[in-house]
Amino acid sequence: MAKGMFVDTTICTGCKACQVACKQWNGLSAEPAHFGKRPGVPYPVADNFTGDSYDNTGTLSATDWRHVRFIEQIDESRREKRWLFSSDSCKHCSDAGCLNACPTKAIVRTDLGNVVVQQETCIGCKFCIPSCPYGVISFSEETGTAHKCTLCNDRIHNGLGTACAKACPTGSIRFGELADLKKRADARLAQLKGKGEKARIYGYEEADGLKVFYLFADRPKVYGQPEDPVVPQRRLVLCSLVTILTALGVGAAALVNFRERLNGRDEEESHES
Amino acid sequence: MSPEIIQPPEWAWYYIAVYFFVAGTSAGAYFIGAMEELFGSGREREVSRAACYIAFPLLILVPIPLIADLGRPERFWHLFIYNQGGYPYLNLVSPMSVGSWVLLIFSVCSLLSFLDNLVADRVISFPLFSRYYNRIPRRLYAVLGSLAGFFIAGYTGVLLNVTASPFWAATSPFMGALFIVSGASTGAAAISLYLIWRRRNSGGEVERLEAFDRVVMVSELVLIALLLVLAGRTALPLMTPPFVAMFWLGTVALGIAAPLWFKYRSRRHPFGDAPVLAHYLCILAGGLLLRISLLQAGQL
């Protein structure tokens, strides 16, 4: 019964309807500006905005749960060029780094497979933030808690699709049963490959499968996604083992130094007496 | 990996790195004291006593920075009780969750040791319990406490290693090891400073502590080298001005290498009191700067 989304970036037009729909449905305010000084500029500048016409927010954040990335590719001779768009959000990983890290059970998975932050439980420890391999989940100074896309938890539990998928005019974002979406993705991939285009699915293997997965026309890096994302908790066993071994080593050093010398001293003393 | 997309948690160094340092020193002091108690002859108890007098008072400070750094400090108890179910919650794959619980165990053990020493030194007394005094399972909580102490000193490093932040991820799996070793060394320095303060810094026990500390500090240098090799390009921030001062000058040169040289040197040519005192302070400062550097280098 797992639900998810398939984002076919090859038919995205960069209209940002999804970004607007997300803000509206989830009642998200504008990202608060963080002003700072920039050399040579006499007035304070909002550092967290790009100031670019197409993409002012630049990244996902606590109030931007969707972000459309604009990628201009121009070859060296400036003859060939293409413009790629990709609408990004939380991937609702099957093995979610953020969920694994949370010490309070604020982050949970619902029966539909989506990962949500329970605002009334989150303590704002911020551990989930570096634990997401995709840099998605973000901290809000305003609420003192972590925020991210919920896969429209309220809508999907009432039989509706996500707001972004609903708003998308080209069908680039599709919401549905994971199995159906995969069929659609495979068909589209075969079609593109048949035309000789370079295309790939991103999200079948990563983190045991991303519930929100993508069709890319270039390497994931180009779209700002990690090439080999690792669920960070998979290092836990090795790290713990090495740390335990070190503790044993320190214990052994203590044993040698605290006991042997003592024995040596005992002997010396018995010699003297 | 495309590192640029991983978000830093923006943990404030003056809370979190200071917590790493204080908890590491407290835990280091405690396990040194407990092992002296367990392995030593029991004739000299200055080191283990000093350890108990250091571990608990330092530990009381610990919740302050930890809670202050939360976005919602008033909800800190959610770390122990799931607020929507009302039952205790432990997440075994989250070092932060396990660490919170072990911190609780460690506090109890170090409180018991602290009280025990106060009673032994006749600072306080519990007339009602005096009959049971000899039946207190001291060895039991010394063992439990030193296990918890090792955990507290090391888990903060593991916690950093199991994130996606490029520097912290690349230094896996040795950050926990480095933090344990550093905790042992700052713990030993804290004990020595306490003994100087109480004018009890002489005798075989202190010599043994010094010998232990030399081994520990050499391994600390080895681990730092290993960490940097593993980190590769992700360690580049450590080459920028503030980190050169903090990490290379503060931690490596003045905090470890110089005190280590001093320790070997003073075996043959004893120095005066002031340099001895200063070199312990250097070790402590080095330990703090180590935590600040490694925390901040992962949060740029």
Ligand code: SF4
């Ligand atoms: S993409 Fe990040 S925030 Fe979303 S479920 Fe995966 S780990 Fe969590």
Ligand code: SF4
């Ligand atoms: S910030 Fe909130 S959601 Fe994130 S790990 Fe901490 S308690 Fe969990």
